[in-house]
Amino acid sequence: MGVKTPKESHIVMTEIVLPNDTNVHGNLMGGRLMYWMDIAAALAAGKHCNAPVVTASVDNISFESPIKLGNVVHIEAKLSRAFNTSMEVHIRVWGEDLTHQYKYKSNEAYYTFVALDPNRKPRPVPPLQPETEDEKRIFDGALRRRQLRLILGGKMKPEDAEELKALFKKE
Amino acid sequence: MGVKTPKESHIVMTEIVLPNDTNVHGNLMGGRLMYWMDIAAALAAGKHCNAPVVTASVDNISFESPIKLGNVVHIEAKLSRAFNTSMEVHIRVWGEDLTHQYKYKSNEAYYTFVALDPNRKPRPVPPLQPETEDEKRIFDGALRRRQLRLILGGKMKPEDAEELKALFKKE
Amino acid sequence: MGVKTPKESHIVMTEIVLPNDTNVHGNLMGGRLMYWMDIAAALAAGKHCNAPVVTASVDNISFESPIKLGNVVHIEAKLSRAFNTSMEVHIRVWGEDLTHQYKYKSNEAYYTFVALDPNRKPRPVPPLQPETEDEKRIFDGALRRRQLRLILGGKMKPEDAEELKALFKKE
């Protein structure tokens, strides 16, 4: 399996906020946005491994700028790191008010997917080779995020998380 | 504002997995489940504070057992801790195959909401008093989860997170 | 097949009224509510018989208090009586305005379902044993409702409906 770059799995999704996507404040509901992000991220993971994928986990997401009814939602997703059978996808979201020519960062997130073979068992995925500085920085952070996921999922003890421990020991 | 208990914000939601909720494997898409969890959690937060709420953040979620087409989705949400103007909600999800009488844990998560006043500014929420052992354990863990959210959101330095540091320093 | 109680088929569903669920008055459309009630009732029937079910009939429903946009819809369903291959489900619906802490009865109804075997033929369902006073009263009324359904469906002559005739002959 040949090495692939983040660019090769890059996906752009554009949606418009319709009435049924909003809460009583006329803002995009968080859950609707997570639904779109899941689809964008699944497509990026599918482009990387050329196999069916399933969502394995979603990292902490914080919603900063609400996106208003009638505004445009821009979602960009691309692979941030490939592990053996799983892939971490980095997603960035912007809102845009076309009339006022105002585009604003809404949030970003990491979703993890597993590739499946025809028997629905995990199968290997191609390695990822980051190219830009930004991609390399995000690639490097993936081990730390993965340890956090394992600890939060009860599959690793905090004291074994070398990458994370380093963070907390800074003086 | 009187103290409230988790029981007072307890919400039960039941959904059925329809074709459009599934991926090509016939399993419930992760994004659709996060959408339902967001609504259930927002209702629990709204019941606690009796005011409009917006999703502020979602903690790490891992999807363990996929829920199949035609199965039932059970979602339970109740307040796990109230802060000044924000509320952490604990959500548990089960799948159920009615024909085979098989009910299985799918996943659990913490969503955080902010209460808004009529000018859309954050407003105070009632304090929460946990009652059961389970509620107390989850209440106690909320400070640690909150520090993690602040660090992941870039609003706290890891070395200032006393609750979290304790975790990593165990020998 | 062992006897079951109404409690064993009890289902709670919670929905929020979104813009597309409302008519021009901003009230939940009757048809959307009947759609949700059908799903809740089908789940209760499925829990009782552990088999696929189909809607056979719906009794007279009257809509008293309209449920407003943004309000919460609470739907509770549980078995009211089991016949040979069919099940009557009792459904109660409340609306709730979380901000004003106001919960109001919206309506109630009886839906009837038939259990199907793998060849899509009706199959026997477990008997129902009501427990509470309320459940017993509703259980007892089921014969009368069933005669009414048979008359309205053209499958029984009014003069043969002993249960119903008693009602009209009171002096």
Added chain:
Amino acid sequence: MGVKTPKESHIVMTEIVLPNDTNVHGNLMGGRLMYWMDIAAALAAGKHCNAPVVTASVDNISFESPIKLGNVVHIEAKLSRAFNTSMEVHIRVWGEDLTHQYKYKSNEAYYTFVALDPNRKPRPVPPLQPETEDEKRIFDGALRRRQLRLILGGKMKPEDAEELKALFKKE
């Protein structure tokens, strides 16, 4: 307000059964059909009174022939009787398999609507003058159906329902 005929409120609706409208048997869910019937009936009532309307009640519906995935749903609705501020609408539903050229009666029902003035209070509606034999027969049955609705809604005592009592007293 001039008298109107049933023909003037006649509405035809045609839908196709898509995957998300079906249960696990691939048949149209009863709740989805009641949703479409509610919209068709509301349009017929709106055409009769030229004012906003709300669903007041739905009479007993029995589902006889299931409608299959991919089949066509034909819904016809027209006024069956006008009362002071309320209107009874008669709805007939057929399924059709275009490939096999097979059209079958699915069910029929009566929905009742109330006309509203700009303050959301009930307002008078035009009288209805049935024309065909079929319309006259259905018009005549409306009093009996109305007594039944009032009894089932707890607003009339069975012994006061002269129209219905006559039915049960036949020897």
Added chain:
Amino acid sequence: MGVKTPKESHIVMTEIVLPNDTNVHGNLMGGRLMYWMDIAAALAAGKHCNAPVVTASVDNISFESPIKLGNVVHIEAKLSRAFNTSMEVHIRVWGEDLTHQYKYKSNEAYYTFVALDPNRKPRPVPPLQPETEDEKRIFDGALRRRQLRLILGGKMKPEDAEELKALFKKE
């Protein structure tokens, strides 16, 4: 295969404009209307040939009178001409404001469908015999519209389009 008339494939569809169907002006979005027109036209084509059909092309559509939120959409479709394996369907759309008793022409269009056999290959369809003056006029224009489709689809040279050339050569 016996000859059929346009009347035999006549389909009437009625929809109501709900919030999610509208743009920020509260008008029905063009794309939603084209979606409904496609379904109505596919049903008319399916009625004519009694076989599965797929959309082959859509002719120029212009949207004249916008249809408002809460208004009724009336769509009528019937066959305008049958070719060997394809069918042209003529669609007319009206909006209606029930309260103001105002019905207005919205637009009209021609969609073309191909009939498929069980192997998904094009199969012959019955010939069409127009009856009314209007149907004959539309039938006659079909050749001109077809040449235009072929030219626009790059399958015919403008100079070979005899029917169209006649139009441009009028003095």
Added chain:
Amino acid sequence: MGVKTPKESHIVMTEIVLPNDTNVHGNLMGGRLMYWMDIAAALAAGKHCNAPVVTASVDNISFESPIKLGNVVHIEAKLSRAFNTSMEVHIRVWGEDLTHQYKYKSNEAYYTFVALDPNRKPRPVPPLQPETEDEKRIFDGALRRRQLRLILGGKMKPEDAEELKALFKKE
């Protein structure tokens, strides 16, 4: 109003074909695709003029390669020509099967939008300056397409359409 380039209004939309988007063959319905194309094109037009827009017309579309259930739909839209108050948008659509790494052209189309001022009257839009060879070719063809729209909409006589007449007079 400054001149703008096609690149400035370029929009990329990515969707996945879900069960409810498909016909009985498991292919994306034409009407659903036209709905997505309308949204993508409206966003491109809105980006160009920074004002609300409404769909004025859609040119002939032919559907060549059906897009399958589970495949990805790529839609690209950008301005092809600006007139006084209207804008023509060019849309290209591809399907992609991620597992088989197969991407195929599905169709292309031109949608025309009108920009509206706050009183819903047409308002001027910025001029468009094409940059690439492809953009220039498409820009040049816009006059011909516009004459065709005017003729098809009954607003121009064929004999006055100089651009189109030239096409048919080639020897």
